[in-house]
Amino acid sequence: MRILLINANTSDYVTQKVASVARTIVSPGTEVIAVTGEFGANVIATRTELAIANHACLDLLAKNAEGCDAVVIAVSYDVALWAAREMLTIPVIGITEAALLTACQLGTRIGVVMFGPRVLPVYQELAASYGFASRIAGWRGVDTSAPYAAGNQDEADRLAIAAANSLVEQDGCEVVVLAGAVMAGVPQRLQAQVPVPLLEGVSCAMLQAESLTRLKPIKPRAGSLAALPARAQVGLSDALAAQFGKKESEYGNGA
Amino acid sequence: MRILLINANTSDYVTQKVASVARTIVSPGTEVIAVTGEFGANVIATRTELAIANHACLDLLAKNAEGCDAVVIAVSYDVALWAAREMLTIPVIGITEAALLTACQLGTRIGVVMFGPRVLPVYQELAASYGFASRIAGWRGVDTSAPYAAGNQDEADRLAIAAANSLVEQDGCEVVVLAGAVMAGVPQRLQAQVPVPLLEGVSCAMLQAESLTRLKPIKPRAGSLAALPARAQVGLSDALAAQFGKKESEYGNGA
Amino acid sequence: MRILLINANTSDYVTQKVASVARTIVSPGTEVIAVTGEFGANVIATRTELAIANHACLDLLAKNAEGCDAVVIAVSYDVALWAAREMLTIPVIGITEAALLTACQLGTRIGVVMFGPRVLPVYQELAASYGFASRIAGWRGVDTSAPYAAGNQDEADRLAIAAANSLVEQDGCEVVVLAGAVMAGVPQRLQAQVPVPLLEGVSCAMLQAESLTRLKPIKPRAGSLAALPARAQVGLSDALAAQFGKKESEYGNGA
Amino acid sequence: MRILLINANTSDYVTQKVASVARTIVSPGTEVIAVTGEFGANVIATRTELAIANHACLDLLAKNAEGCDAVVIAVSYDVALWAAREMLTIPVIGITEAALLTACQLGTRIGVVMFGPRVLPVYQELAASYGFASRIAGWRGVDTSAPYAAGNQDEADRLAIAAANSLVEQDGCEVVVLAGAVMAGVPQRLQAQVPVPLLEGVSCAMLQAESLTRLKPIKPRAGSLAALPARAQVGLSDALAAQFGKKESEYGNGA
Amino acid sequence: MRILLINANTSDYVTQKVASVARTIVSPGTEVIAVTGEFGANVIATRTELAIANHACLDLLAKNAEGCDAVVIAVSYDVALWAAREMLTIPVIGITEAALLTACQLGTRIGVVMFGPRVLPVYQELAASYGFASRIAGWRGVDTSAPYAAGNQDEADRLAIAAANSLVEQDGCEVVVLAGAVMAGVPQRLQAQVPVPLLEGVSCAMLQAESLTRLKPIKPRAGSLAALPARAQVGLSDALAAQFGKKESEYGNGA
Amino acid sequence: MRILLINANTSDYVTQKVASVARTIVSPGTEVIAVTGEFGANVIATRTELAIANHACLDLLAKNAEGCDAVVIAVSYDVALWAAREMLTIPVIGITEAALLTACQLGTRIGVVMFGPRVLPVYQELAASYGFASRIAGWRGVDTSAPYAAGNQDEADRLAIAAANSLVEQDGCEVVVLAGAVMAGVPQRLQAQVPVPLLEGVSCAMLQAESLTRLKPIKPRAGSLAALPARAQVGLSDALAAQFGKKESEYGNGA
CATH class of the missing domain: 3.40.50.12500 (Rossmann fold)
Structure with missing residues (x-):
């Protein structure tokens, strides 16, 4: 099992600290892939930084979620949590x-x-x-x-x-x-x-990520979390733009 | 790991049905022990039966929780859930x-x-x-x-x-x-x-029972879920009466 | 008028104390019958004892409500209140x-x-x-x-x-x-x-018991408080088991 | 016991209809005094009429509550209920x-x-x-x-x-x-x-009026329901103006 | 634009103080007409006075709203606010x-x-x-x-x-x-x-009164705020009685 | 007075349509400056697009708010509303x-x-x-x-x-x-x-923007909306990065 651990802050220190604890929590055989935000605040601590981090988080997910079984968003504001659940086909957990x-x-x-x-x-x-x-x-x-x-x-x-x-x-x-x-x-x-x-939250989230991966819930085909339709976008990274209008066969996971 | 699956109804049919599914959910190496209520309704479906089942559930727990790592109460009304969390030192999960x-x-x-x-x-x-x-x-x-x-x-x-x-x-x-x-x-x-x-609920509960067992939360030493003090009781089963005033060294689990 | 005062604790001291006050509250001509729980805690003060008392309270009601016009449950957690309202055909009041x-x-x-x-x-x-x-x-x-x-x-x-x-x-x-x-x-x-x-609560409840007796609400014939249908039970006292599937003609009160 | 039944509408038809039912509900020996509003709507059925009735209701109470043990406001909007509880020293019940x-x-x-x-x-x-x-x-x-x-x-x-x-x-x-x-x-x-x-509501209210009269709660000496202090008023009826700054000894009831 | 500023208290001191501030807030060209309650409390500070003020406020509105574009009720309990919105066809603002x-x-x-x-x-x-x-x-x-x-x-x-x-x-x-x-x-x-x-509240209300006047919302023709139908009344001032059953053509404002 | 109208979508059609209505609403002398998002969705209609638009909206504000008296965010999800209230010193209105x-x-x-x-x-x-x-x-x-x-x-x-x-x-x-x-x-x-x-919402918001500009509330110096302190950022536009740690004298408006 492979869990993507997202730190939407831009400071690698927190990413490494969190990832090292996360690896002690997961089951043998579970791989933890930890990534750090590419733009925005070193440490999110204002509403403005958090608003920007919504974009940074989704961008990071678009670039890294492929091939993973679940995502843990390791920012305690659970940034972009429901958007990530819409964009991806795998379980997404927020630590708080x-x-x-x-x-x-x-x-x-x-x-x-x-x-x-x-x-x-x-x-x-x-x-x-x-x-x-x-x-x-x-x-x-x-x-x-x-x-x-x-x-x-x-x-x-x-x-x-x-x-x-x-x-x-x-x-x-x-x-x-x-x-x-x-x-x-x-x-x-x-x-x-x-x-x-x-x-x-990190320990709780890692355990739940493993649980939800084992539970295998389907990707919704109705409602506000259904797969993103094709829609016109401007100025997004290629990875993020590619999240819209994916064919189901392109999904990396068993949705 | 050993998970106690409680059916506080008195019909063994449901117990067996539920246990067989539960065993397909848990990790290899996790043992599921399923027990059936000793008194009360075959199938709880009224407020009266549910009220009685509070006692039946705790009685069953008192007799069977020793040596287990977590409990799943497999009655969808989550009967006696918070009382069980008070009485026991191990995680207790309600299926709903x-x-x-x-x-x-x-x-x-x-x-x-x-x-x-x-x-x-x-x-x-x-x-x-x-x-x-x-x-x-x-x-x-x-x-x-x-x-x-x-x-x-x-x-x-x-x-x-x-x-x-x-x-x-x-x-x-x-x-x-x-x-x-x-x-x-x-x-x-x-x-x-x-x-x-x-x-x-059964699948969700089995996964959470495993997760909470791995998380190892302490038994509260304060509040309404702290260990039961010694208190005068009348007419309870020996096992249930013995739940009051246990010495910590008697706890079967790592509280 | 006859009001049944239930103490689901097993200590007679509280029963007598409460009953003596209750008798000063009711109207001349109202009889107060006070009964004490047959099993469970001397004084309910934990979640576990309260959960057990649900059974003790209903058992006591099944044995004593016959011929009464209303019930007051004189345990401040209002134990088994809605179950008692389902099981009986007379008004049931909780003191809190x-x-x-x-x-x-x-x-x-x-x-x-x-x-x-x-x-x-x-x-x-x-x-x-x-x-x-x-x-x-x-x-x-x-x-x-x-x-x-x-x-x-x-x-x-x-x-x-x-x-x-x-x-x-x-x-x-x-x-x-x-x-x-x-x-x-x-x-x-x-x-x-x-x-x-x-x-x-005891004073308030005694007055309301008299009021509701005079109001004579019907026993619901629909919903979660309708009369208990016949249902299979195991290990209950005869009186409690007899509450299920009563014919309307057996009701002791004018429902 | 004497209960004042207030109809803050100005139509006597409703007053008489309500009072005749109320008299069948109360205990032998309880007197029901029914009064009708002196100004405002025949039948309150708009927000405007209800707002005006606040004044009419208090005016009626000021003129008639003396010597009564409790008040029932028999307008289903419970008009002026909390103000009446402030102004008077006896229990006030709203029918809804x-x-x-x-x-x-x-x-x-x-x-x-x-x-x-x-x-x-x-x-x-x-x-x-x-x-x-x-x-x-x-x-x-x-x-x-x-x-x-x-x-x-x-x-x-x-x-x-x-x-x-x-x-x-x-x-x-x-x-x-x-x-x-x-x-x-x-x-x-x-x-x-x-x-x-x-x-x-009328039946429920009459029974509760009797109960509260028997319970004899004190008049609050603190908070928003304490007795009205002396305060400057303009253009009120003498009876209503006299409600402000009453000496406790003037209270008609045993507060 | 003409805004009616209602002080439902009977003390002119507050009216003048409030009006003088209100006039510094409004746009050039907006006229503020300030009126004082004709009966009731000098300063409303009890539930009883507030209940009476409901009538006083509507009476004052009935006598003064003609020809105004909006009303500000300058009593911090927003007395009779929804009734005024029902009775009138122009925007009504409460200061709190x-x-x-x-x-x-x-x-x-x-x-x-x-x-x-x-x-x-x-x-x-x-x-x-x-x-x-x-x-x-x-x-x-x-x-x-x-x-x-x-x-x-x-x-x-x-x-x-x-x-x-x-x-x-x-x-x-x-x-x-x-x-x-x-x-x-x-x-x-x-x-x-x-x-x-x-x-x-006065500053906020004056600004909102101007805004709502410019927005020109229609008078509701359905619901609890629709125009008052003709209804039988007793003992109201002529102006207040005349609010019931007005023909639409009589409205002073562009409803 | 100058009001900045933000359309965080990337389609100019909506911006022009909205701006033309907005200009009919504002007072003579109020200038409406309308800007369109530089990246993200043509029309936001999913959670993912909305999450991204948080960044786009703040970026647009950072580039355009200088010299304006108030902002109206003309996206009906009120995107980044509280972050904008933190980042800027002028009133910010969301249309919904x-x-x-x-x-x-x-x-x-x-x-x-x-x-x-x-x-x-x-x-x-x-x-x-x-x-x-x-x-x-x-x-x-x-x-x-x-x-x-x-x-x-x-x-x-x-x-x-x-x-x-x-x-x-x-x-x-x-x-x-x-x-x-x-x-x-x-x-x-x-x-x-x-x-x-x-x-x-656009009409309501334009009127409120004018009102709040006239009210002149101070910029908070405490709490989650206080001015952004200097904080380390990566990869933001120069304008957006410059919002952190501004000296008060740099504020374009009279905070």
């Missing part, structure tokens, strides 16, 4: 959606810890768009960008633990999601200091 | 929750087809309790009990296909869940005649 | 539903005080299931179990008053419900120290 | 709120039948304002004004029965409310032809 | 609705500051009735009535600034509405001390 | 948001007619993201693309009228929005055949 869905199975009240208070409303809009808003009992925005770089994580860890425990004690959360692709692998380091399950 | 969560990753608008219009509100209450009500764009109650017995399924299949297609055409559903443990294996038979992914 | 409905007529923003923070989410799920979640403006979980036993209640009273006043001052609540069957009679003791109406 | 609350205890999915499609959104806004919108599974607007006058009701009955049965069959309603004060007494006439409980 | 709609275009999370904590729930009910509740991320009730009179506003300003900044810092609000007609003109004075846009 | 906000002032229940059933869920997600979902009482997807080209519009008109009238009669809508930039100017043509106000 994945973490929230897994959290729904582990606790009734979910807490979310994210880094950078500026984007807190963006995460809240994302959760609301999934129809899960009522399950999220508390949010904490931690004000540090340390996890986005190598170097000492002690302070970031301390803040994340405090935020998680506050969610448990103040808001009655029974499971806590650490949002952000760079949280890959972090729950193991912090779990002992938090009394409820700590989740992050 | 599992199908709905998977559906969330495959389509924006979910349709649900269930058998027996009498219980339609019960399913709707279940979906609402998960906080997913806004994702479900349509419901269809098919009026036949044929799937609960051996014998010709042509008429039931025809009705299910018509219901699913009506959900696509009338309600804009992009994925359809066939509710009911007895729907295990049915999507493969009907998929060709429905233009969006058809799901059923 | 009763208190919340009465609260809706006394204030726009409702506060709820309950004992034992562990079960706070269970109450919240209950309120949400009734569709009243938006009316509840604040919750307080008081951490004491003193009300569940005889003995000095000063500390518990002090905590309840503080919680109620906090709901008024911090959350703008205009009416406060003290959840828990053991709160029967307590509002009178505490009301002078709280500036908005204090309610508890 | 009353019917909906009772319906919540009799079925999970409520249907509402009302007369005059023009005001359907007004009823829907009312139900939404109570926080009950999610409990109402269907609405039917019957296009006849026959119930507002004496004369043959056969056609109106036939339409109401058809609407109620459509709510049961199409929308899965388990209880149906006939909205409108003029529906007082009608359920008894139609019930045999509808398979789920039929309710109307 | 106007401020909230404008706020929706300036920030994702809206904060509201109002004066007088007693009426906080009334504002919350208003916002909920518009379907905007989910957009409002925080409320602050400032406990001063200084803005309703001439005199030093320093303390009121300080409290309003503190409330607004708290909404930004604690609740993540991205735009803040100062509720109350007397806030007309205040944002300019306070804006420098708050880092997100400060709005008040 | 504009139409829905105006509709909120004209009717309680809103209907929406859009062209192309495939994108119906995309519009529904958009409305939900604004928090207005509860105001929209009905949707109709008309299956024709005729409005996106010159030529006879009779059939499209007939379908739109039928859809609008169905919304009025079946769903009780009191105002109807025709979604789509190409609906600019169409309501005037169809209004006579629909009994409630017909709106389209």
